[in-house]
Amino acid sequence: MNSPHLKLLDTLRQRRDGWLSADQLSGKLRFAPVQLRAAIRLLTDRGYEIEAHPQLGYRLIAEPERLIAKDLAPQHPIAGIGSRVLLEEVTESTMDSAWELATRGAPHGTTIFAEDQTRGRGRLGRTWTASPGRSLLFSVVLRPKDGSASPHLIVTAAAVALAKVVRRTANLPAQIEWPNDIILDGKKTGGLLLETRPALSPEVWILGVGLNVNQTLADFPPELVPSATSLRIAAGRPLDRTALAGAALDELGGWYEAFERKDLHLIESAWTELSYTLGRTVKIAEGETTYTGRVLGLSPLEGLLVQLTKGGLKTFPPERASLRLESD
Numbered sequence: 001m002n003s004p005h006l007k008l009l010d011t012l013r014q015r016r017d018g019w020l021s022a023d024q025l026s027g028k029l030r031f032a033p034v035q036l037r038a039a040i041r042l043l044t045d046r047g048y049e050i051e052a053h054p055q056l057g058y059r060l061i062a063e064p065e066r067l068i069a070k071d072l073a074p075q076h077p078i079a080g081i082g083s084r085v086l087l088e089e090v091t092e093s094t095m096d097s098a099w100e101l102a103t104r105g106a107p108h109g110t111t112i113f114a115e116d117q118t119r120g121r122g123r124l125g126r127t128w129t130a131s132p133g134r135s136l137l138f139s140v141v142l143r144p145k146d147g148s149a150s151p152h153l154i155v156t157a158a159a160v161a162l163a164k165v166v167r168r169t170a171n172l173p174a175q176i177e178w179p180n181d182i183i184l185d186g187k188k189t190g191g192l193l194l195e196t197r198p199a200l201s202p203e204v205w206i207l208g209v210g211l212n213v214n215q216t217l218a219d220f221p222p223e224l225v226p227s228a229t230s231l232r233i234a235a236g237r238p239l240d241r242t243a244l245a246g247a248a249l250d251e252l253g254g255w256y257e258a259f260e261r262k263d264l265h266l267i268e269s270a271w272t273e274l275s276y277t278l279g280r281t282v283k284i285a286e287g288e289t290t291y292t293g294r295v296l297g298l299s300p301l302e303g304l305l306v307q308l309t310k311g312g313l314k315t316f317p318p319e320r321a322s323l324r325l326e327s328d
């Protein structure tokens with residue numbers, strides 16, 4: 001967060017209900033008066049409501065509900081993630097937008113966000129619904145350097161990144177439900193989707209991330225209320241989606257580095273620490289067959305290792321398996 005206006009925003013947020021004089025702000029931020037005025041103008045141009053008083057100074061009244069394109073891109077992209085960031089108001093699916101960018105040669109790490117999707121998709125042909133302007137919905141173009149790299153490994157690494165960023169920025173105990181869900185209070189708050197097109201050479205993958213951030217209960221369709229939640233519901237307060245998005249790209253970058261180093265141990269142990277699934281009894285549908293068993297562990301390359309109730313061990317690769325937790 002090196003940009004002057006973001007530093008100013010941070011300071012104003014810390015004093016949300018009070019005033020800060022121009023002298024206080026200039027002193028605290030080490031801004032010349034002209035720099036301070038420019039930073040204030042930039043924030044107001046971007047939809048922040050800042051009240052100005054000749055004696056009292058400034059105070060932040062309201063923040064825009066929208067993502068701010070310029071603030072989404074990391075200053076120093078890690079492992080190239082977020083090297084180029086685009087924002088669409090509405091698209092069918094950021095997955096399609098990212099594929100289009102990739103086929104036109106977009107570099108590794110190019111990321112496209114949308115405020116709304118009309119045909120958002122999830123795993124196994126499911127749809128992903130999200131009320132406009134309340135989620136993080138984005139897709140990242142990945143061009144793995146190693147042509148033999150494992151897509152499972154990147155999904156596991158990305159799930160770790162997403163759970164960690166929720167923990168760090170919202171201070172909420174996010175967990176990972178294998179293979180790709182982010183869980184809070186036993187309900188789904190985020191999901192990851194990796195799409196590959198094996199015919200493409202060199203290899204390109206698109207990683208999609210959907211995170212419910214500022215939805216209230218009323219924003220979810222009634223059928224999703226028992227199983228879905230948002231960071232806002234869990235935290236009891238709205239969150240700054242732009243800041244969260246920046247932090248998510250940084251975290252993803254860090255875990256993409258671990259993926260590129262093939263640091264299986266680091267990824268597996270982080271997953272184990274954050275797992276919602278480990279040790280639980282599950283029902284797993286694979287094709288037409290449903291298995292029951294207790295989850296023993298995860299191989300980030302091969303899948304979930306389950307001790308079957310009817311005897312024997314079985315590894316379930318994520319691409320075909322659909323998991324349901326049983327109450328123990």
Ligand code: BTN
Pocket residue numbers: 092093094095117119120121122123124126128136137138139180181190191192193208209210211
């Ligand atoms: C799942 O849980 O099944 C994965 C959900 C992934 C949803 C995200 S939202 C952004 C990106 N665009 C999509 O259409 N899907 C992914």
